[in-house]
Amino acid sequence: MQNLNRQVVLRSRPRGEPRPSDFELAEAPVPAPGEGEILCRTIYLSLDPYMRGRMDEGRSYTGGMNPALGSVMVGGTVSEVIASRNPAFPEGSFVLGANGWQAYALSRGAGLRTLDPRQAALSTALGVLGMPGMTAYVGLLDIGRPKPGETVVVSAAAGAVGSVVGQLARLKGCRAVGVAGSDEKRAYVVKELGFDACVNYKSGALRPALREACPNGIDVYFDNVGGDVLAAALTLINLRARIPLCGLISQYSAIEPPAGPNLRPVLTNRALIQGFIVSDHMDRLADFLDECTRWFRDGKLKYREDVVIGLERAPEAFIGLLRGQNFGKLLVKVGEDPTARAVGPRA
Amino acid sequence: MQNLNRQVVLRSRPRGEPRPSDFELAEAPVPAPGEGEILCRTIYLSLDPYMRGRMDEGRSYTGGMNPALGSVMVGGTVSEVIASRNPAFPEGSFVLGANGWQAYALSRGAGLRTLDPRQAALSTALGVLGMPGMTAYVGLLDIGRPKPGETVVVSAAAGAVGSVVGQLARLKGCRAVGVAGSDEKRAYVVKELGFDACVNYKSGALRPALREACPNGIDVYFDNVGGDVLAAALTLINLRARIPLCGLISQYSAIEPPAGPNLRPVLTNRALIQGFIVSDHMDRLADFLDECTRWFRDGKLKYREDVVIGLERAPEAFIGLLRGQNFGKLLVKVGEDPTARAVGPRA
Numbered sequence: 001m002q003n004l005n006r007q008v009v010l011r012s013r014p015r016g017e018p019r020p021s022d023f024e025l026a027e028a029p030v031p032a033p034g035e036g037e038i039l040c041r042t043i044y045l046s047l048d049p050y051m052r053g054r055m056d057e058g059r060s061y062t063g064g065m066n067p068a069l070g071s072v073m074v075g076g077t078v079s080e081v082i083a084s085r086n087p088a089f090p091e092g093s094f095v096l097g098a099n100g101w102q103a104y105a106l107s108r109g110a111g112l113r114t115l116d117p118r119q120a121a122l123s124t125a126l127g128v129l130g131m132p133g134m135t136a137y138v139g140l141l142d143i144g145r146p147k148p149g150e151t152v153v154v155s156a157a158a159g160a161v162g163s164v165v166g167q168l169a170r171l172k173g174c175r176a177v178g179v180a181g182s183d184e185k186r187a188y189v190v191k192e193l194g195f196d197a198c199v200n201y202k203s204g205a206l207r208p209a210l211r212e213a214c215p216n217g218i219d220v221y222f223d224n225v226g227g228d229v230l231a232a233a234l235t236l237i238n239l240r241a242r243i244p245l246c247g248l249i250s251q252y253s254a255i256e257p258p259a260g261p262n263l264r265p266v267l268t269n270r271a272l273i274q275g276f277i278v279s280d281h282m283d284r285l286a287d288f289l290d291e292c293t294r295w296f297r298d299g300k301l302k303y304r305e306d307v308v309i310g311l312e313r314a315p316e317a318f319i320g321l322l323r324g325q326n327f328g329k330l331l332v333k334v335g336e337d338p339t340a341r342a343v344g345p346r347a
Numbered sequence: 348m349q350n351l352n353r354q355v356v357l358r359s360r361p362r363g364e365p366r367p368s369d370f371e372l373a374e375a376p377v378p379a380p381g382e383g384e385i386l387c388r389t390i391y392l393s394l395d396p397y398m399r400g401r402m403d404e405g406r407s408y409t410g411g412m413n414p415a416l417g418s419v420m421v422g423g424t425v426s427e428v429i430a431s432r433n434p435a436f437p438e439g440s441f442v443l444g445a446n447g448w449q450a451y452a453l454s455r456g457a458g459l460r461t462l463d464p465r466q467a468a469l470s471t472a473l474g475v476l477g478m479p480g481m482t483a484y485v486g487l488l489d490i491g492r493p494k495p496g497e498t499v500v501v502s503a504a505a506g507a508v509g510s511v512v513g514q515l516a517r518l519k520g521c522r523a524v525g526v527a528g529s530d531e532k533r534a535y536v537v538k539e540l541g542f543d544a545c546v547n548y549k550s551g552a553l554r555p556a557l558r559e560a561c562p563n564g565i566d567v568y569f570d571n572v573g574g575d576v577l578a579a580a581l582t583l584i585n586l587r588a589r590i591p592l593c594g595l596i597s598q599y600s601a602i603e604p605p606a607g608p609n610l611r612p613v614l615t616n617r618a619l620i621q622g623f624i625v626s627d628h629m630d631r632l633a634d635f636l637d638e639c640t641r642w643f644r645d646g647k648l649k650y651r652e653d654v655v656i657g658l659e660r661a662p663e664a665f666i667g668l669l670r671g672q673n674f675g676k677l678l679v680k681v682g683e684d685p686t687a688r689a690v691g692p693r694a
Contacts, residue, residue, distance in 0.1 A: 008661050017669065023662035045658065045679040047665045062626055073661070080685070094686070101661050103681050117686035120643060127676035128650035129639055131625060137635040138628040143621050158651075160676035164639075167648050181671040188674070193649050231608045241618040253669055260607020261578045267622035271588040274490050275614035278478055279409055281485040288484045292476055292511075296467060301514050302540050303475035304505075311353050311392065314420075314448050315370035318394045322364065322600055324528040326394075327535070329474035329507035334389040334450050338427070339441070339464035 005030045007072045008101035014055055017253040022055070023073070030104045038089045040079035040097065040105050046126035048160070049224075051075060052252040061268035073101035076131060078115065078122045089114065096125045127160050136164035139244040140222055141172075148173030150219035151238075153210070155229045157198055158185035161246060165222045166195045174220075177213045179206075179229050207232045217241075225250045226263060304328030352377045354419045355448035361402055364600040369402065370420070377451045385436045387426035387444065387452050393473035395507070396571075398422060399599040408615035420448035423478060425462065425469045436461065443472045479507035486591040487512050487569055488519075495520030497566035498585075500557070502576045504545055505532035508593060512569045513542045521567075524560045526553075526576050554579045564588075572596045573610060651675030 004027045011024040033039045053060060054074050060066050067074060077099040084091045086109050094115040099105035115125050127133060139161075146152050152169035156162040157178025166176040166189065178189040178198035189198040197213035199206065210232050217238040223230050227250030237243070245267045251258055266273060295301040306328040308317040314332045321330050351374045358371040380386045400407060401421050407413050414421060424446040431438045433456050441462040446452035462472050474480060486508075493499050499516035503509040504525025513523040513536065525536040525545035536545040544560035546553065557579050564585040570577050574597030584590070592614045598605055613620060642648040653675040655664040661679045668677050 006658050008658060018662075018666055020662050020666070025659055042658075042681040043684045044654075045661060045681050047661065047668050047673075047677040047679060049669060051665065052669055062624065077681075080682075101658065101679075103658055119640060122684055122686055123652060123654070123676075123678055124643070124650065126678060127652065128643055128648060129636065132676060133639055134628075134632065134635045135625040137639060138625060138631050139623055142628065142631065143623055156671070158674060163650065163675075164648065167642075171642065171647060182674075185674060188651070192651070226608075234608055234610070234612045237612050237616050237618050239616045241613075241616055243613075243618060243620040245620055245622040249669065249671075258607050260605050261573075261581055261610065263581070263608065263620070263622075265581045265584050266588075266590075266620060267624075269584050269586045269588055270622045270624060270627060271584050271590060272622075273590040273592055273610070273613060273620040275592040275610075275617045275619075276486055276490055277409065277615075277617060278482040278485060280617060281481075281489065284485050284489065285481065288481045289476065292480055292484060293466065295514075295518065296471070296475055300518060301475060301511065303471065303510065304535070304539070305470060305474065307391075307470070311355060311389075311448065311450055312372055314355050314392060314394065315365075315367050318398065319365055319367070321394050322396060322399055322596065324503070324596075327505060327532060328510075329470075329479060330394040331470055331473060332392040332394060332448075334392050334424075335427075337390045337469055339469055 003030060004028070005102055005104040007103070009070055009072055010055060010067055012069065013057055014052075014253070016255045018052065018055060031106050033083050033085045033106055036086050036108055037106050038081050038086050038095075038109065039083040040077070040095060040099055040107055041082045042077050042079050042099055042103050042105065043094075044078040044123050044126055045101055046076040046130070048076070048132070049247055049249050049252060074098065075100050076126050077105075078125055079105070094122055096130065128164055132160035133164045135246060136161045136168060136222075139246050140165050140168050140220070143244040144220040144222060144242045146172050146174045146220050149175075151175045151177060151214050151216055152220040152222065153177045153179065153214065153218050153233055153236075154222040154224070155179045155201075155233075156181075156224035156247070156249065157189045157193075157195065159224065162222070162224055163189070163193055167193055169220075170194055170196075175214075175216070177210075177218075179210070179225075179233075201229055207235065211236060220244070222246060223248075227251060227258065230263075305331055307331045307333050309333045350377060351375070352449055352451040354450070356417055356419055357402060357414055359416065360404055361399075361600070363602045365399065365402060378453050380430050380432045380453055383433050383455055384453050385428050385433050385442075385456065386430040387424070387442060387446055387454055388429045389424050389426050389446060389450050389452070390441075391425040391470050391473055392448055393423040393477070395423070395479070396594055396596050396599060421445065422447050423473050424452075425472055426452070441469055443477065474507050475511060480511045482593060483508045483511035483515060483569075486593050487515050487567070490591040491567040491569060491589045493519050493521045493567050496522075498522045498524060498561050498563055499567040499569065500524045500526065500561065500565050500580055501569040501571070502526045502548075502580075503528075503571035503594070503596065504536045504542065506571065509569070509571055510536070510540055514540055516567075517541055517543075522561075522563070524557075524565075526557070526572075526580075548576055554582065558583060567591070569593060570595075573598050574605065577610075653677045654680050656680045 154165040169176040221233040224247040226248035501512040516523040533545040546556040568580040571594040573595035
């Protein structure tokens with residue numbers, strides 16, 4: 001057992017892409033476990049894109065405050081218990097935890113999961129059978145809800161999450177299409193992982209290549225990157241497509257938010273955007289008429305009309321509508337209304 | 348009864364904003380109803396933003412082909428039946444239909460709804476008690492799912508849809524905040540319709556004004572316009588916000604798609620974008636481990652690791668991760684793994 005605990009601490013908050021000088025290698029004594037504690041020796045540390053957000057000032061999107069300057073960088077770990085004063089985690093057992101970027105850590109056991117190396121190699125608990133794998137699993141199956149025969153596209157397809165998304169899509173009977181950043185990754189995704197196709201987004205012709213890879217359009221787009229790949233995927237989505245928004249790596253280090261609507265708050269707030277058109281919902285017509293007619297007649301639902309007289313004025317009125325020049329529901333009175341002002345509240 | 352049916356026909360497909368010369372006023376004989384048909388005299392024609400899309404070449408997002416050049420413009424209508432050879436719609440009755448921009452039209456009755464002018468003024472069937480009202484009703488209640496005490500923001504708040512959205516939000520116990528395009532509309536929305544607040548997006552300081560109007564953030568953003576207002580609203584959304592995407596008026600006449608991800612395909616395909624984070628879904632941990640461990644051990648779920656040796660290399664490895672330089676799940680091997688290669692498939 002070494003006498004020093006090596007740690008990587010946050011030295012400065014990056015502006016834009018992190019630089020090596022934002023990190024500092026530090027040393028501290030290896031701590032001794034107190035009553036109820038265990039001493040963990042880190043075997044594997046997981047590095048994941050979300051960590052970039054944890055380097056910023058403020059609150060993380062999982063709720064807590066981000067680490068202070070000088071703190072050990074956060075991260076998932078697989079460790080061996082090398083000293084234990086907690087019977088739930090005996091010496092020699094292996095645990096999955098979040099001990100961060102350091103060689104040793106104390107724990108009281110909260111949030112630790114014991115690993116059985118006979119089930120799968122320890123390192124898989126940080127990947128395919130860990131947080132990235134489960135991210136793929138719930139994001140694809142519970143939010144993407146793929147149906148057999150549908151086309152599932154995933155960005156960062158060779159990555160820890162993306163590689164699982166595409167394989168799960170195949171296991172569910174879907175066409176799996178990846179987007180990755182090199183021809184080597186592209187070949188791996190198709191030949192090793194068994195995706196139906198993969199596009200190298202750095203090859204220059206992303207939209208035509210993606211269109212060719214998705215002859216039936218896209219039913220599920222599992223996004224890890226945002227930016228150009230998201231924009232390209234959106235041009236190919238099918239009716240009632242689902243878009244699990246898992247990551248926006250392309251903008252994690254951006255200093256300025258992207259042009260156009262920035263979807264980062266949608267990701268961090270687990271928000272839902274859904275396009276809709278009223279004609280899909282005609283089963284609700286009776287409910288709507290019942291409730292709204294009552295509210296309208298009771299004066300609880302007010303209403304204003306902007307009535308243009310004469311069919312010949314419809315074009316100019318319509319052009320004004322697109323400019324927001326109308327005030328109230330725009331109608332063209334084409335002919336006489338024999339019932340007007342007979343009954344019913346009017347604005 | 349006049350002898351001529353006045354019509355507005357589509358003369359040319361607009362590039363960008365429609366111009367008066369894209370429309371043409373035409374005259375045709377008033378048709379006579381055949382067996383099973385009725386002759387409708389248009390009283391009110393509804394003008395709605397969706398019509399801009401119907402002027403373009405190609406397929407509309409409700410499914411059918413857009414009208415050919417020379418066709419009568421499409422549109423919802425309230426009409427009086429002035430001649431009938433269909434007992435379901437007697438002469439003198441009033442019908443809601445889609446007879447388009449013309450003074451008279453024949454119909455076989457398919458899709459027509461008879462209106463009772465004693466219930467409400469006929470024109471309301473094209474607005475508050477018609478398609479715009481029902482759009483507000485299903486979009487807010489079924490997709491937005493507002494809960495009492497939440498904040499609902501709606502753009503184009505003085506419009507046919509937006510004015511109903513905010514009032515329904517109030518009826519459901521929410522704080523209703525509008526965004527509108529003039530101080531006159533802003534005053535109407537607050538004083539007449541009873542919204543809690545309204546922001547004039549043309550006043551110049553949209554984001555601070557919206558922030559002030561939403562001290563508890565935004566739970567539901569009902570979007571009719573897209574563009575800057577959507578971008579501003581996204582900066583204020585709360586955890587698990589819902590964003591019914593009803594319209595993108597700001598870009599209907601755009602020649603180039605907007606910078607950044609273009610949400611128009613999300614609208615037209617009624618797609619769903621949902622941000623998510625795996626830690627919200629820990630109830631699925633057992634399912635994930637059961638299924639994926641089995642697939643992994645059966646060789647159906649492949650996995651590649653990119654293992655960097657030594658904690659001191661974590662910073663450079665992490666910087667490379669954000670650039671996509673890793674290939675496979677990125678791990679730092681911090682210490683010896685006594686179980687490595689003992690069991691379990693490895694990539």
